[in-house]
Amino acid sequence: MKAKYACQSLSHTIARRDFLGALGGAGAIAGMNTIPAFQSQLLAAQVAAKKKRVLTVFLSGGASQLETWDPKPGTLNGGPFRAIPTSVPGVHISELLPLSAQHMHRMALIRSVNTAESDHGRSRYRIERGHKKSPTADYPHLGALVAKTTELDKSTLPGHIHVSSGSGSRGSNAAYLGPKYSSIAVGTSGGLRNSQLPGGMTATLNDSRQSFRRMANEQFLQRRRTAETDAYLQSFEQAEQLMQERDLFDVSKEPSKLLEEYGDHDLGKQCLLARRLVEHGISYVQVSHSNYDTHAENFNFHIEQLGEFDQAFSALITDLDRRGLLESTLVLVLTEFGRTPKINNRYGRDHWGRGFSIAMAGCGLQHGGVIGAMSDDGMQIKDREVNQADLFHTYLEALGIDPTAEFDIGGRMIPIADPTGEAIEELLA
Amino acid sequence: MELGKITILLLLAIQIAIGELSAEVPNPPAEVPNSPAEVPNPPVQESANALHLKINRVVAETSLPELKSEQCDDYEFVRRVYLDLVGRSPNIEEVTSFVERQSENRRSELIDELLQSPEFVDHFASVLDIMLMERRGGKRIAQTDWIAFLKKTLREQWAFDHIVQTVVAANGRGENRAAAKFVLDRDVEPNALTRDIARIFLGRDLQCAQCHDHPNITDYYQSEYYELHAFLTRSYLFEDPADKKTPYVGEKAVGESEYQSVFTEDPTARAIPGLPGDLTLDAEPRFEGETAYVIEPSKDAAGQPKFSRRIELARILTSPANDLFARNVANRLWGHMMGRGLVHPVDFDHSENPPANPQLLEVLTDGLRECRFDIRAFLSQVARSKVYQSSVDAPTQTPSSQANLSRAIAQAERQLQQVKDDNQAAKAFLNPFEQALGDRKAQLADLDTEITAKSAERNELLKKIQELEKNAVALKKSLADSEEKLAAKSKQDEESTEVPPEVAKLKSAVEAAKQAVQEHTTAVGTNQASSAELLRKLAALKSRRIGIADSVAEARGALLAARRMQATDRPASHHQQHLAYLKAANKVVESQRDLEQIGEELIQNQQTLKTQVQRRDQVQATMAEMKEREAALQESYAQSMEKLAAKRKESTDRKQTIDELAVALERSQQLAQALADEQLLELVQSTTNRHKKLQTELAQFDAQIAQLQNASVEAKRVTETAKAARVNTEKAFQTAVESVHKQETQLAKLREQKRSAEVEFQLIDDDWIDTQERRLIMRRLKPLSPEQMAGTTISALRLDQLYRSSAESDWKKNNKDVELNREDPKHQSQLKGFFDKRVAQVRDTFISLYAAPAGAPQDVFSATADQALFLANDSRVQSWLTPAEGTLVKHLIDLESVDEIARSMFLGILCRPPTDNEINASKNHLATRNDDRTKAIQEMVWGLISSAEFRFNH
Structure with missing residues (x-):
């Protein structure tokens, strides 16, 4: 019945409290009493220790379920590859993923995803946003949701990053959550955009212009301050801190031996950077691997692409596990849809949204679990059909977030996840 | 309720309603012209009915008298009105020419000049x-x-x-x-x-x-x-x-x-x-x-x-009949000028989210209708209002004393209760009217049911009659047939003498048929009679219905009249909001008081700590002295003991000597007596005397020793007393240290409390600011839209000058064989095209970083680190700071005097002259950077365009 209005929402108050608490670090702000920096750092560390994060590997174009997580060797539509045993007895996956197979006891599979879409854009929308595309409403990307819902710490870091081969700008995928949660593209070569002082500027010169900026603010803020002016000032302090932390976005700071483990190719670099980012507490990182849209030569393409994927993914899981990060990181291997069981006359498979597989690893899961099954010819979902809404409920629960809660967006109550979905309880730890 | 009573009430209600109507004759609704050609230029409204005066009145009536904000100064006004009406800040010349304008009406003049300018068209599009x-x-x-x-x-x-x-x-x-x-x-x-x-x-x-x-x-x-x-x-x-x-x-x-x-x-x-x-x-x-x-x-x-x-x-x-449309447009245009709609969010108008000031929204809605939805006329009136021109400063008066506030809160609570009671009373007053109407309607419904039933019955009857008549026709036909057959048979059989049995059969059939026809006819008659009876009844019912329908209409009229007189649901939301507002003020006062109390407590405790520390240090000093004295005493005791021991040893030695002497004497005496040697005896005698003397001396010595021993016992006692005192002081010191420590803990706790009280206060103050903004007591600091950011950046840094010359070179590149003629309209529009392209690049840059996502409400504010990184380090921002002909940076570099630099810089970027403090800061900045004046100027310019004052419209 009661709607809460703009500035009294709980999340606002918490964020504001955190912000006011964090001001200690930036003692130069006029009219503000300071809080010792150690206190906020301690808090941040406490939160960071509990903080959950998500790392998504998106197989772009539509990876074949039959050549990855749900092989059907020896059947009409099975294709040429064998199924191999994994580290979980009884669970078999395609022989194209021999390294990943050894991590099955840290993973879970869903083999019965139905988006009911066979268009790249529309199906991808469902997988990434957890809703079907609607003319009347836009929904936030999973990354924006995760960034928003895990935001309680005072991190200066952006919460939603898409790793790409080149450095780019901000995406427009946060819908009603606002641009703060839109993805920021970070490249494997450029690092974070604009995080380096412009040519010819030294740290001293930068200090000098920043202090002039602060002086200019003082006069004005003595007349008037608001939560918005505070936030504006804080964004500059955040930027300064980000510049100090810019190495965090620089994958070349990782040992080259480790890159060898991941594979010295784009996906390897991206996965390594992604690990570096989640390790430093960034809420959501997505990497993508392309060329899965195999209308022709499905099998050759999958041999090639999955070779890279298998190496990078396996190294990623090993690395996360070694660092103890797998307990707090949910790893998702998504794709917009699968491929037709029927093999076409160009040895290809076409778009198939009515029954395909995704893989998960890490926190909050029943490890080794396999959910759903397709019929022997791969054409029908035989067991436990799930859709994008169910998937979002499952991800969020695995992160310890209540998917049935609501956001208060300027007085509008908006459900966090599509209320028609339900979490796959048997898959959750 | 009796009808008589209702009639009286009705008459009363109508009289009152008419009285109200005649007291407040509304303007006849204006025909809204649909063709733009018919929209006349609205006359300048300066009469007492001008919208901006109505706005002033209603704002004054609905706010706390002691919380009035000041009007803004001309510098603040000129920046504000340029931003709102043409989407950019004014440049130095525009600021200067405005503040130097002599006219008393310069603000109104500027508003209308801007509204008539082509830039308004561009911006408002x-x-x-x-x-x-x-x-x-x-x-x-x-x-x-x-x-x-x-x-x-x-x-x-x-x-x-x-x-x-x-x-x-x-x-x-x-x-x-x-x-x-x-x-x-x-x-x-x-x-x-x-x-x-x-x-x-x-x-x-x-x-x-x-x-x-x-x-x-x-x-x-x-x-x-x-x-x-x-x-x-x-x-x-x-x-x-x-x-x-x-x-x-x-x-x-x-x-x-x-x-x-x-x-x-x-x-x-x-x-x-x-x-x-x-x-x-x-x-x-x-x-x-x-x-x-x-x-x-x-x-x-x-x-x-x-x-x-x-x-x-x-x-x-x-x-014009669509209230929601007019209200929404008025709210949105108001929101454009004030930074927030009275209904906020602007697309969320519903009973649980009432406008911040319902009376004002009504005035605005009517005003918009009166100026026939003319955008310029409406904006012009809003811009003339006091509340638009109020200063961005927080009201100088603090929300009065708590006693006053408590009184005001109590009063507001009473008022709210009054409204609720009034509504209750109005409901009670209207209740009989509603009841009466309900009763009449029920009667009418009952009657209608009866009429329907009777009609159905009659229809049934008519159907039956029809059926019977149909049957009668069939029967008559069969009778005719039978009679015909009988006649034929009779004729055929005339010759025969005896009546054949067939004929008899036929005759009886004819008889039976006659009988049946007769019965049918009777039945039809009866039914027709009943039908006629029903019809009569129906007619009676229908005429009764007319009466009842009239009384329903009457009761409805009475209810409507009563409603006009006694509107229920007088909106309580306004009172509720007022109450909430007072309570918010009270909360600030309370929170501030808490904060002050904690502050005082903190100071007291700090004082206590200081005293305690002093005492601790004193005790420590005493303790040190005591230790010293104790050590001295112990030292002297030890010395006396040593001396005593030495004396005792001497005494023992002496005694031994004496004893040995005694033995020697005795032997000598015996020897002397045996020898009877006088001389020897004499010697013995003298020696004996000497021995006695020695013994006496020894006794004296021993007495001395006894004295010494007594003294040392005394010294021991004194030492022990000193030790005990020292131990006590040590304990006192320990206690003092502990209480200091305790006090320090207490202080730390208080400091912690103070910090959280400060955070709490900030949050409450945020709410208070928000409340005041909503109540229009404090002007909202509006974040610039991405378009305004671009426009203001271009205008402040005078990039327009730069882009004008770039447009010319762009034109020349595209028109290699043509001579540019700046008077040629075609060339002009081409130049404008190139110019606009440059401007659009800046605009798109800001949109990509500062705008809300497509399809979402665009009035949300976000401050993100990547925006700040962009301003700090992006090469585009650096390029805007590069000195080029006509730009602000170039202009500043060319200036000699530091005062002039500071003045132009602040006027150009923030549209106001610098304060003394700021002039000094600029001087200092330049003084430390004598080696690179250009860079120093760029840094200052950057500092100003990155300031909050630049980012917001105030």
């Missing part, structure tokens, strides 16, 4: 674009065409309602093809259009009501959604195959909106096209027999019905 399209980009209608259309409407002074009507009705054909962007770029999708028409033109976000009545908002209904949807469901996107798939809006003559709640089991309902507030489409023409189309929909042609529901929607939506 973009404001309208964002309002209507929410940055959807150019999907089906190019952005440039759309902006050109909007600019045209503004140049030609179209009224707001006319723009909206055109935009909703457009089908993509003819001169105003671009107007169809609103519909076409939403893919002519009925749900998308329903949602956005409700949001953008009615201020109601009905999206949730698509699938069910709104779960959180009592006055958004699913039926409402579909009633609007029903206007749009017949429209569709048509891509002309003969015209490169150019999109148009087609419409069918059939198609209805049906809906069912996903929550309830209610059956599917069909919506009648309508808008909230009883604006239904009542007369939909039917084209029985003939075609309903001007153009039949087909694969090759967009359908165009003779009666278009969408065009009808456009008309009803913008008609």
Whole structure:
């Protein structure tokens, strides 16, 4: 019945409290009493220790379920590859993923995803946003949701990053959550955009212009301050801190031996950077691997692409596990849809949204679990059909977030996840 | 209730209602012209009825008298009004010429000059674009065409309602093809259009009501959604195959909106096209027999019905009868000027989210109607109001003393209660009228039931009669047949003598038939009689019904009159808000008091700590002294003991000597006596004397020793006493240390409390600021829109000068063999094109970083680190700071005096002169950077464009 209005929402108050608490670090702000920096750092560390994060590997174009997580060797539509045993007895996956197979006891599979879409854009929308595309409403990307819902710490870091081969700008995928949660593209070569002082500027010169900026603010803020002016000032302090932390976005700071483990190719670099980012507490990182849209030569393409994927993914899981990060990181291997069981006359498979597989690893899961099954010819979902809404409920629960809660967006109550979905309880730890 | 009483009440009610009416004769509703040509230039309203004066009055009436903010100064005003009306800050010359203007009416003059300037057209086209399209980009209608259309409407002074009507009705054909962007770029999708028409033109976000009545908002209904949807469901996107798939809006003559709640089991309902507030489409023409189309929909042609529901929607939506539309437009335009609508968010107008100031919104809505939706006239009045021109400073007076506030709160609570009681009383007053109407209606319903029953009975009877008559005809026919047969038979058998049995049979059949016919006729008669009786009864009932229907009408009239007299639901929200406002003030005062108390406690405790520390240090000093003394005592005791031991040893030695002497004497005496040696005896005697003397001496010595021993016992006692005292002091010291420590802990706790009280205070103060902003006591600091950021950056840094010359070089590059003629209109417009392109680049840069996502409300503020990183390090920002002919940075570099630099810099960027403090800061900055003056100036300019003062409109 009661709607809460703009500035009294709980999340606002918490964020504001955190912000006011964090001001200690930036003692130069006029009219503000300071809080010792150690206190906020301690808090941040406490939160960071509990903080959950998500790392998504998106197989772009539509990876074949039959050549990855749900092989059907020896059947009409099975294709040429064998199924191999994994580290979980009884669970078999395609022989194209021999390294990943050894991590099955840290993973879970869903083999019965139905988006009911066979268009790249529309199906991808469902997988990434957890809703079907609607003319009347836009929904936030999973990354924006995760960034928003895990935001309680005072991190200066952006919460939603898409790793790409080149450095780019901000995406427009946060819908009603606002641009703060839109993805920021970070490249494997450029690092974070604009995080380096412009040519010819030294740290001293930068200090000098920043202090002039602060002086200019003082006069004005003595007349008037608001939560918005505070936030504006804080964004500059955040930027300064980000510049100090810019190495965090620089994958070349990782040992080259480790890159060898991941594979010295784009996906390897991206996965390594992604690990570096989640390790430093960034809420959501997505990497993508392309060329899965195999209308022709499905099998050759999958041999090639999955070779890279298998190496990078396996190294990623090993690395996360070694660092103890797998307990707090949910790893998702998504794709917009699968491929037709029927093999076409160009040895290809076409778009198939009515029954395909995704893989998960890490926190909050029943490890080794396999959910759903397709019929022997791969054409029908035989067991436990799930859709994008169910998937979002499952991800969020695995992160310890209540998917049935609501956001208060300027007085509008908006459900966090599509209320028609339900979490796959048997898959959750 | 008796009828007599009702009549009296009714008369009373009518009298009062008439009295009220005559006391307040409303202006006859103005015809809203639909053609822009008919919109006259509104006269300058300076009468007492001018909207801005009404605004002043209602704002004054509805705010706390002791909390008045000051009017802004001319510098603040000039920046504000340029930003709001032309989308950029004024440059140095514009600021200076305004503040130096002699006219007393300079503010009003400037408002109207800006409203008449071409820049207003450019800026407001973009404001309208964002309002209507929410940055959807150019999907089906190019952005440039759309902006050109909007600019045209503004140049030609179209009224707001006319723009909206055109935009909703457009089908993509003819001169105003671009107007169809609103519909076409939403893919002519009925749900998308329903949602956005409700949001953008009615201020109601009905999206949730698509699938069910709104779960959180009592006055958004699913039926409402579909009633609007029903206007749009017949429209569709048509891509002309003969015209490169150019999109148009087609419409069918059939198609209805049906809906069912996903929550309830209610059956599917069909919506009648309508808008909230009883604006239904009542007369939909039917084209029985003939075609309903001007153009039949087909694969090759967009359908165009003779009666278009969408065009009808456009008309009803913008008609003067549609209160919600006028209210929404007034709220949005107010929001544009003030940074926040009175209803906020602007598309969330419902009973649980009342306007911050309902009376003011009413005044604005009426004002908008009175100026016939003329955008400039309305904005001009808002800009003239005191509240628009109030200073950004917090009110100088603090929210008075708590006692005053408590009194005010009590009073507001009483007022609220009064309103609630009044509403209750009004309800009680209206109750008998409602009851009476209900009773009458029930009577009428009962009568109708009876009439229906009787009619049915009569119909039944008539049917029966008809049946009987039909049967009678059959029977008569069969009688005739029988008689005919009998006659034939009789004739045939005349010759025969005996009556054959067949004839007898026939005769009896004829008799039976006659009988039956007779019976039927009787039955018909009876039934007809009953039918006549029923008809009489029905007539009586119907005449009774007329009486009752009249009394229903009468009761309804009485109720309406009573309602006019005694409106229930006098809005309590205003009082509630006032109360909330006072309470917020009270909370600030309380929180501030808490903070002060903690502060005082902290100071007291600090004092205590200081005293305690002093005491501890004193005790420590005493303790040190005592230790020293104790050590000295111990030392002297030890010395005396040593001396005593030495003396004792000496005594023992002496005694031994004496004893040895005694032994020797005795032997000598014996020897001497034996020898009887006088001399020897004498010697013995003298020695004996000597021995005695020695013994006496020893006794004396021992007495001395005994004295010494006594003294040492005393010394020991003194030492021990000193030790005990020292131990006590040590304990006292320990206690002092402990209490200091305790006090320190207490202080730390208090400091912690103070910190959280400070955070708490900030939060409460945030709320307080928000409340004051909503109540229009404090002017809202409006973040600049991305467009305003771009415009202001260009204007402040004088990049326009730079872009003008770049436009010329761009032109020359594109026109290699032509001589540029700046007077040539064609060249001028080409130059403007190149110039606009440069400006657009800056604008797009800001949009990509500062704007809300496409299709979402655009009035949200976000401050992100990547924006700050952009300002700090992006090469584009650096390039804006590069000195080039005409730019601010170049101008500053060329200035000699530091004072002049500071003055031009602050006037150019922040539109105000610098304070002494700022001049000094600028001097210092330049003084430390004598080696690189250019860079130093760039740094200062950067500092100012990155300041909060630049980022906000104040």
